[in-house]
């Protein structure tokens with residue numbers, strides 16, 4: 001009956017700690033999606049792409065950036081590039097990458113997403129899907145699909161031998177950093193004045209604006225915040241999964257399942273189900289590895305059948 | 317009303333999509349007055365308040381407040397200019413507790429009521445500060461909806477049917493509140509179906525029908541015009 005207890009503890013702890021790592025990324029990404037969906041009523045399909053941009057941004061900050069420019073060679077137009085050197089390590093990237101990508105997101109929102117105001121959510125989904133394809137395509141064109149390694153700062157390398165397993169320091173760091181960002185975001189939305197305004201604007205933007213609050217600006221900032229959290233996750237992921245144009249596309253499908261399970265738009269729901277599903281995946285890898293790739297989707301199907309609004313969603 | 321009006325509405329027209337709702341509304345409200353818009357259901361009273369507040373996308377004409385033209389302003393700019401609305405549906409936020417609902421509208425000028433003064437007017441609210449906003453009774457929600465615009469310091473308060481669906485004791489409490497607010501110097505534009513209620517606190521009345529103002533009375537001339545009024549309101 002307790003046959004699964006016969007698996008060696010090293011395997012258990014190894015997979016559970018990996019599950020917690022994956023869960024950290026699920027939580028960060030689904031959190032951003034929930035924040036954006038609540039305020040903009042847009043399913044941000046570009047979320048995987050901005051996560052990947054966050055990782056690339058970190059890579060550029062460490063290795064420098066090649067700026068392409070057109071030149072004439074024997075009367076033909078060609079591309080040359082100038083190298084803009086940079087040696088800013090991960091500590092810088094954890095701050096600068098969400099900032100740059102967040103600003104990029106706010107520009108997208110102001111110039112494009114805003115035009116979809118009042119249309120069905122499907123239009124936002126299609127537009128962000130297209131944007132994701134463009135961003136991913138451009139980077140694939142420039143850097144291929146093989147992936148670039150990204151080094152972690154010295155303090156975070158190495159690890160602790162706990163006797164029953166070797167725990168890399170970087171895994172501890174990822175779990176701690178993501179928990180801090182998740183908790184901080186939850187706190188900002190549920191417990192501060194700014195968060196109360198945000199929640200109110202999610203419920204009734206017209207009335208909140210009529211109280212003297214610049215709701216369009218709040219919407220832009222919210223999109224920037226959601227995107228910045230994804231970029232932060234991308235920086236954290238860079239040393240683990242390498243920096244790769246497809247890293248976001250691979251992950252985002254699972255993250256959408258997580259969002260559906262947690263309940264579309266629920267902040268706490270997306271955080272809890274993010275970590276929970278990462279752990280469940282880890283457990284599955286130990287006791288039935290063949291199912292680890294689909295377990296999240298099986299759970300999603302069951303949740304949809306029993307509670308269509310998700311585990312933490314408010315039935316509408 | 318010899319001096320310039322605090323609020324002057326001229327030829328105000330508005331539309332919801334293709335439907336033309338207000339067909340040229342004209343009236344004014346002097347500083348410190350309580351002015352009531354009367355009229356049957358669907359006459360356009362709510363739409364008038366929303367148009368003044370800038371919440372109806374398509375509107376033309378003129379809304380001048382303290383000498384400033386607001387017709388082209390966004391609703392947040394209008395709020396910051398000093399006009400505050402207590403909407404007909406009350407607009408209490410379910411995802412905010414009572415304190416958060418109360419603190420939501422930002423102050424737009426100095427001179428708003430402090431929390432102590434607000435709790436003096438509405439003692440019930442103080443006891444329920446951490447309840448979910450929509451868990452309050454209908455009367456308490458109405459008090460919360462009024463209370464939250466008193467904090468902002470907006471000198472013009474627009475109250476859309478504050479007595480709708482409430483018990484007589486609570487209606488009385490709201491009537492006393494409006495009288496106190498008037499005494500404190502607030503200017504109030506009130507929409508009411510409850511004529512008896514309005515008659516105790518209003519200085520002047522306008523009657524609306526089909527998106528226009530069709531008549532006006534002062535409190536003094538009310539008695540003499542009772543029959544006409546009953547006719548307008550169908551009571």
Ligand SMILES: Nc1ncnc2c1ncn2[C@@H]1O[C@H](COP(=O)(O)OP(=O)(O)O)[C@@H](O)[C@H]1O
Nearest residue numbers: 332335337355356357358359360361362363364
């Ligand atoms: N959001 C809306 N869309 C379309 N028509 C509306 C809307 N709100 C109100 N109306 C119409 O506008 C007219 C005036 O409504 P309203 O201003 O609410 O009247 P009152 O407040 O005097 O009862 C009514 O005919 C009503 O059906």
Ligand SMILES: [Mg+2]
Nearest residue numbers: 361362363404
């Ligand atoms: Mg009305």
